[in-house]
Each structure stands twice: as C-alpha cells, then as structure tokens.
Amino acid sequence: MNETETAVTRESELAAPAADGVLLAGTLTLPAGPGPHPAVLCLPGSGKLDRDSNAGKLRMDLGRPLAATLARHGIASFRYDRRGVGATPGDWHTVGFLDNRADADAALRALRTHPEVRGESVAVLGHSEGAVHAMWLAAHTPTAAAVLLAGYARPGEAAVRWQGSRLAASAPRLIRPLLPILRRAAAKQLARVAATTTDTTRVGGVRVNAKWWREQLAYDPRADLSRIRVPVLAITGEKDVQVDPADLDVIAGLVxxxxxxxxxxxxxxxxxxxxxxxxxTYRGLLRRPVENELVTGIARWLAERLG
Structure with missing residues (x-):
C-alpha cells in the first residue's frame, strides 16, 4: 500500500471490493494523529468521473481539497474512481445508475470496516448524482450523517426536464426561435432511450449509456428521503441550473x-x-478552486456530529 504523509494528513491507496469482485480504486485520507477516526465516504456527480470529480479536461477538483479539509477537522475520508475511469477497471458506458449505487454501498462497507476508521461514525457525502446515492445509503445502511450537495428530490425524469428547461432558457438569443423544435427532438430522444433494453445505444451517432439513463429517469428519491433518521445537511446553490434549489424544501419536509x-x-x-x-460559464469558473467557505462549513458540521 503506497502511503504519503503531511503534517495534517496521511494518504494511501485503497481498493474497495464491489459485489462482483471489481476493485474500486481510491484514496483513503486520514488525519495525521492516531486513529481510529470518524470518516466520510465522498461520492461524485454523474459522468465519467475519477476520485477527484474530474472528467478529462473538465476538472472540478473537489476530492482533494475536501479530503484535506476533513482531515484538518479530524475526519478520515475515502474517494474512488468510477468503473472504467482512472485505476478502476470496466466500461463506463455500460454501468447503470443502480450499479453506481451498489458500488457506493460496497465502498461504504470497506470504509466502515477499515482498522483506522470508527465504524459507528461514518457519514456519506455526495454531489449531484452522488447526493442521490447518499440519500439511499442514509436510508438503508448504517450511517451517522449525510451531506447532500445539489441533490434533487423529485423523480429523475422530472429533474432532467427541469434541468433541460433551465438550459434552454440560457441559450443564445439566435437559437431561441429554434427551442420548440429542439425541445420536441430532446423529448423524443429521451423517450427512445427510456424504452431501450440494452446497456448502451446510439443517439446522433454517439454511444450513450442507456442503462444509466433508464434507471436514473425511473428513480424517485422521495421514498428514501422519508426513511432517513440521521442528521442531514443539504446545500444547493441559488444559481444552480442543473438542480432546482426549491428541492431543498422537499428535503426539509421529508427528513x-x-x-x-x-x-x-x-x-x-x-x-x-x-x-x-x-x-x-463552467469552464471559466473551474479555473478557481472550490469554495473554501463551503468545504470548511461542511467539515465543521460533520465534526460536530461524528465526534
């Protein structure tokens, strides 16, 4: 096991075994002091993302600063590469939404049983799709707390349609006359993908993960939210155009x-x-680091609840 150490943290590679034996390659970050420690499983958003929430040139760089901030507050963390990304084997195009959930569950078990971790003090933290999986884990597995960053609280298809309407509203003025046509074309493609039975399909000549889309469109997180009985912190930006900030009120009403x-x-x-x-605007925004005030506030909230 490769391990690096700073004055605040210790980092090592950890491979979490999934249900089918695939090893989910990731990084375990520990506070520098003696353990065992409380810990957090960090789950990324949707897409071909690695352990730091990066996809090729689109680099969100969330994982490392989040892990370092948690460690400074005495909290360990584990983050991992999705299947078919980074050091985790597989074909990303064939992995379903429910496969991602099952892998998150396996990663949580591996973290909870690690000798440097206090198994009764493990929380889940997810962003976007990861927040939705964190809802399920908090409802169905032993967790101590959950942090939901930009997690939707409506059926998947409704969430996608809301996102589409916001993206259309921000389209350049020259394209706006074409929006009714584009909306009809998008609805037709969405229905076509939802009706598939294969892992992948092609849309406009592009290979698409049909299994992920089918399962995500069909999933409604509200039943799981209503089962959560651990502390929950839910944060969505007021300028989020992919998840409706109003879904926070749904979360508050159910949890x-x-x-x-x-x-x-x-x-x-x-x-x-x-x-x-x-x-x-994302490419320009991503030239800056993730908001330090945000990650510090999350770490403080978790430290108060994990002990």
Missing amino acids: PGARIHRAPDLTHVLRRTDGPGTVS
Whole structure:
C-alpha cells in the first residue's frame, strides 16, 4: 500500500471490493494523529468521473481539497474512481445508475470496516448524482450523517426536464426561435432511450449509456428521503441550473430535522459567480478552486456530529 504523509494528513491507496469482485480504486485520507477516526465516504456527480470529480479536461477538483479539509477537522475520508475511469477497471458506458449505487454501498462497507476508521461514525457525502446515492445509503445502511450537495428530490425524469428547461432558457438569443423544435427532438430522444433494453445505444451517432439513463429517469428519491433518521445537511446553490434549489424544501419536509441551505451565488460546480451560473460559464469558473467557505462549513458540521 503506497502511503504519503503531511503534517495534517496521511494518504494511501485503497481498493474497495464491489459485489462482483471489481476493485474500486481510491484514496483513503486520514488525519495525521492516531486513529481510529470518524470518516466520510465522498461520492461524485454523474459522468465519467475519477476520485477527484474530474472528467478529462473538465476538472472540478473537489476530492482533494475536501479530503484535506476533513482531515484538518479530524475526519478520515475515502474517494474512488468510477468503473472504467482512472485505476478502476470496466466500461463506463455500460454501468447503470443502480450499479453506481451498489458500488457506493460496497465502498461504504470497506470504509466502515477499515482498522483506522470508527465504524459507528461514518457519514456519506455526495454531489449531484452522488447526493442521490447518499440519500439511499442514509436510508438503508448504517450511517451517522449525510451531506447532500445539489441533490434533487423529485423523480429523475422530472429533474432532467427541469434541468433541460433551465438550459434552454440560457441559450443564445439566435437559437431561441429554434427551442420548440429542439425541445420536441430532446423529448423524443429521451423517450427512445427510456424504452431501450440494452446497456448502451446510439443517439446522433454517439454511444450513450442507456442503462444509466433508464434507471436514473425511473428513480424517485422521495421514498428514501422519508426513511432517513440521521442528521442531514443539504446545500444547493441559488444559481444552480442543473438542480432546482426549491428541492431543498422537499428535503426539509421529508427528513426530520434536516438542515437546508440555499447558498448565495453558488453554482452547480460549487463555485460562486456574480453572473447567471449557466453551463457556458463552467469552464471559466473551474479555473478557481472550490469554495473554501463551503468545504470548511461542511467539515465543521460533520465534526460536530461524528465526534
């Protein structure tokens, strides 16, 4: 096991065995002091993401600063590469939404049983799709707390349609006359993918993960939210154009005692902006680090609840 150490943290490679034997390659970050420690499983958003929430040139760089901040507050963490990404084997195109959930469950078990971790003090933290899997884990597995960053609280298809409407609203003025046609074409493609039975399909000549789309569109997280009985912190940026900030009110209504926060000027990529926060601004926003105030606030909240 390769291990590196700083004055605040210790990092080592950890491979969590999935249900089918695939090893989910990731990084275990530990506070520098003696353990065992409370810990957090960190789950990324949707897409071909590695342990740091990066996909090729689109680099969110969430994992490392989050892990370092948690460690400074005495909390260990584990983050891992999705199947077919980084050091984890597999074909990302064939992995379903429910496969991602099952892998998250396996990673949580591996973290909970690690000798450097206090198994009764393990929380889950997810961003976007990862937040939805964190809801399920908090409802169905032994967890001590859950942090939901930009997690939707409506049926998957409704969440996708809301996102599509916001993206359309931010389209350039020259394209707006074409929006009715584009909406009909998008609805047709969505219905076509939902009706598939194969792992993958092609849309406009592009290979698409049909299994993931089918399962994500069909999933409604509200039943799982209503089963959660551990502390929950839910944060969505008021300038998020991919998840409706109003879903925070649904979470508050379903999870007893949940703390919700609409973060001013925060976007889906966890950077603040004075502008509209549309997808076209992401590349520029991602040149800056993730908001330190956000990750520090999360770490403090978790430290108070994990002990």
